Each structure stands twice: as C-alpha cells, then as structure tokens.
Amino acid sequence: MEKIRVGIIFGGESAEHEISLMSASSIIKVIDKEKFDILKIGITKEGKWHLYFGEVENIENGEWVEKSVPAFISPDPERKFLITLDNGVETRYPVDVFFPVLHGPRGEDGTIQSIFELMNVPYVSCGVTSSALCMDKVFTKKILKHEGLPVADFKVYYKKDLPLTLNTIVREVEEALGFPCFVKPANLGSSIGITKAYNSDQLKDALFLAGEYDTKIIVEKFIPAREIEVSVLGNEDPVASLPGEIIPSNEFYDYTAKYFDGGKSKLLIPAPLAKEETEKVMSLAVKAFKALDCSGMARVDFLYSKLDGIFYINELNTIPGFTKISMYPKLWEISGIPYKELIERLIELAFEKHRQKQALKLY
Known part of the structure; x- marks a missing residue:
C-alpha cells in the first residue's frame, strides 16, 4: 500500500x-x-x-x-x-x-x-471561518452568547484608544466587571499576554501588556471556578471526550504553568465530576463546537463556577497543544483513543471533509 x-x-x-x-x-x-x-x-x-x-x-x-x-x-x-x-x-x-x-x-x-x-x-484543522472566529476571543464569545451558551461578562477595547481614554476604560471596567478581572489579547493562546488585575493600576499595566500582542483587548469578569477542559473530535457528527480538570501551579493556568513548571500543575484526568456534570459539560462542548462551525478537532475550555454551578465556556482552541503533556491527546487517551490512533483519525477526518467539499458545485 x-x-x-x-x-x-x-x-x-x-x-x-x-x-x-x-x-x-x-x-x-x-x-x-x-x-x-x-x-x-x-x-x-x-x-x-x-x-x-x-x-x-x-x-x-x-x-x-x-x-x-x-x-x-x-x-x-x-x-x-x-x-x-x-x-x-x-x-x-x-x-x-x-x-x-x-x-x-x-x-x-x-x-x-x-x-x-x-x-x-x-x-487537518477547522476551516477558514471557524479558525478565525475561534482565534478571536471576542467573536467567539459573541457567537456563543447569541446561541444561548454561557459565557462570562466581558468588555472590548482597542490599543489605539488606550492613551487618551485609559481612565475612562478603568472606570468602566470597575463598574461593569469589578476586580479582580482578566485582561487578554483578543487573538493569542497559551495564556501569553494575560494578566489577572486586582486594582486600577494593575489594570492599566495589563491593558498595555495585552496591547503589545494585539490591537484588540478583551477584559473578562473574574469567576471563582474550577478549570475544566473537553476535547472534541469530528466533522458533522462530533463527539466529546471525558472532561479533565487543571489545578494550576500558579494563580491561574498561565504560560509558565502550562509548559515550564516541571509538572507542578496537576491534571486530573478524568475530572472528578458527578455523572450529570460530566454529561452536561460534554454536551456543551459539542454545542460550542457546532455553533462555531468547527471541524476536525478543538479543545473547549470551561470555567465551572463555584458560585452558581454554571459551566461558562471560556474559549475554543482549534489547534490545541499536542505535546506529551497536553490535555487534548491525554483526554482522548482516557476516553479510549490512543495518541497514535488519534493522529490517524484526524488525518482521516481531513480527507472526509475534503471529499465533501469536492462534491459541491462551485459554479
């Protein structure tokens, strides 16, 4: 062959x-x-x-x-x-x-x-539109919210406005979201450029830091929560893995905690959730995957609120980490798909999606 x-x-x-x-x-x-x-x-x-x-x-x-x-x-x-x-x-x-x-x-x-x-x-990947939408945290949240899926409150700002309207932005964030809050570049991953701001001075610094990585900045309401992740695999009929939970070594699961903490962060696989909680978060992951027209693969990250018991969808990663310690392949392994087989399935899904497109009329 x-x-x-x-x-x-x-x-x-x-x-x-x-x-x-x-x-x-x-x-x-x-x-x-x-x-x-x-x-x-x-x-x-x-x-x-x-x-x-x-x-x-x-x-x-x-x-x-x-x-x-x-x-x-x-x-x-x-x-x-x-x-x-x-x-x-x-x-x-x-x-x-x-x-x-x-x-x-x-x-x-x-x-x-x-x-x-x-x-x-x-x-192997989501398509052009879904890749772009999921990369942009603002559009991701807007679409999920429109589809009736739970997302945390947020505000959007632009780098060009920071020098002239910084104090206004700080007042608006304090009134609408409160402290602490998370400040992020709208288009980036691996927790790069993210700050958890506890006061107005930290917020100002965080906005400028995020502005070093993107012209659009998202500020999110802090939710005391457990960090839950679910892997999704498929095209038109996607399936979800069992969920996993991250207990970060740092205050939140930042770049250092993800890749360079020497294993101090804990990955609980599968996540210690009740059966109905597990079913709920898996169902939400598939709904989010479909809402953003994803295909192939994505990892859906949740904040499981300790206040109201709601699984808030934080973001979708369309090319999630595939290192030996990454959650996406680890979750599939515990769900019955070994790493090598997972790679093969992703390639098969790429061919499947291509065949479907080839059957369409272009003109």
Whole structure:
C-alpha cells in the first residue's frame, strides 16, 4: 500500500512558536511511519519556510533550521506540492494532506487554512471561518452568547484608544466587571499576554501588556471556578471526550504553568465530576463546537463556577497543544483513543471533509 504523504508544519511567526515545535515533535515521533511519509516543514519566526531533513530531536531545540532548505507552497490548485530551492535547484514534493501544528496567529487563525483551500488540498484543522472566529476571543464569545451558551461578562477595547481614554476604560471596567478581572489579547493562546488585575493600576499595566500582542483587548469578569477542559473530535457528527480538570501551579493556568513548571500543575484526568456534570459539560462542548462551525478537532475550555454551578465556556482552541503533556491527546487517551490512533483519525477526518467539499458545485 502506498504511503500517504503528510506535510507537518511547525514553528510560525506567533509568540507560541516554541510550543508549536514541542507539539510537532511529539506528533512526528508517534505517527505511524508504516502508513505515512512525513515532510517536516518548518516556518521560522521571520516567516521563512523550510523543508527539514534532520532528526526530530532537533526540532524542539530550534536547531532544525541549520539542516533545512528554503521551501514554499503555491496557492495554484494544479501544484499540490512543496517546492524547495537548494543552490538554485528546484525540487517538488507532492503532498497528500497538510497537518499544521501552528498555534496562534498566522497558523490557527484561518490564515494558512486559506492557502490550503486555494490549493484544494486536504488539511487537518477547522476551516477558514471557524479558525478565525475561534482565534478571536471576542467573536467567539459573541457567537456563543447569541446561541444561548454561557459565557462570562466581558468588555472590548482597542490599543489605539488606550492613551487618551485609559481612565475612562478603568472606570468602566470597575463598574461593569469589578476586580479582580482578566485582561487578554483578543487573538493569542497559551495564556501569553494575560494578566489577572486586582486594582486600577494593575489594570492599566495589563491593558498595555495585552496591547503589545494585539490591537484588540478583551477584559473578562473574574469567576471563582474550577478549570475544566473537553476535547472534541469530528466533522458533522462530533463527539466529546471525558472532561479533565487543571489545578494550576500558579494563580491561574498561565504560560509558565502550562509548559515550564516541571509538572507542578496537576491534571486530573478524568475530572472528578458527578455523572450529570460530566454529561452536561460534554454536551456543551459539542454545542460550542457546532455553533462555531468547527471541524476536525478543538479543545473547549470551561470555567465551572463555584458560585452558581454554571459551566461558562471560556474559549475554543482549534489547534490545541499536542505535546506529551497536553490535555487534548491525554483526554482522548482516557476516553479510549490512543495518541497514535488519534493522529490517524484526524488525518482521516481531513480527507472526509475534503471529499465533501469536492462534491459541491462551485459554479
């Protein structure tokens, strides 16, 4: 049987570059080499594409660039291949399916998905629209709220307005949301640029910090809550994993607690919830997945309020972390789908979605 050639794309220009390297390394190590032929495609922090030929161990430590050649893909649907240029010699590598393992902007936000759509090639990920919507925390919450799904109260501000209206913004947040509150860049993940602000001075600093990562800033009401996550898998008939719970080593599950705390944060898998609570949060995860027109995969993050017992949907991650410690694959493993099988299912879903699109009339 001829192997399926998978272009696994890692790195990228976002602040989550290093996390992408970790996720991609895990996938490449585990994927079934008897079924899949792997093209290791790296994108530098400057946005330059390369095809990497070396050992997978050098991806995570960042040394992969030294053993790679410049590469690019074309949006032309007649050119379903990766093209390399090495000392003026052009080589073409056909690609059957792309597997972007890019977290954050220009990878998880519909940008690269648009190129795959123009190429008319299968890819593992949500589509362009759902990727863009889920990357933007503001649009995510607006749509979920419109669909009658529970989200915490929030306010939206813009970087350009901070210098002139900072005091007005602080008063508005204090009156509408109170302290403490969470301040976040609207388009980023891995808890980068997020602050829990306890007073007006901290809020001001937090707004400017978030503004370093995005022009749009979201301020959310603090909810004393347990942090619950659910993995979702599928296209038109998605299914939810058992939920997991995070007990962060820091005050909240920030970037350091997620990836560099040496295992001090605790992952409770499955989450210690009553049967009806488990069923409720799994059902909400699927509803959120459908409401935002997701496909393939997403991790749905919840705040289980200690005040009113409501599962508030915090966000959806359309390319969730795939490291050895990441919640998405861990939740599927406890739900009956091992890591290697999960990768294969995601690739199958990419082909399934592509076949459905090919059956549609374009004009």
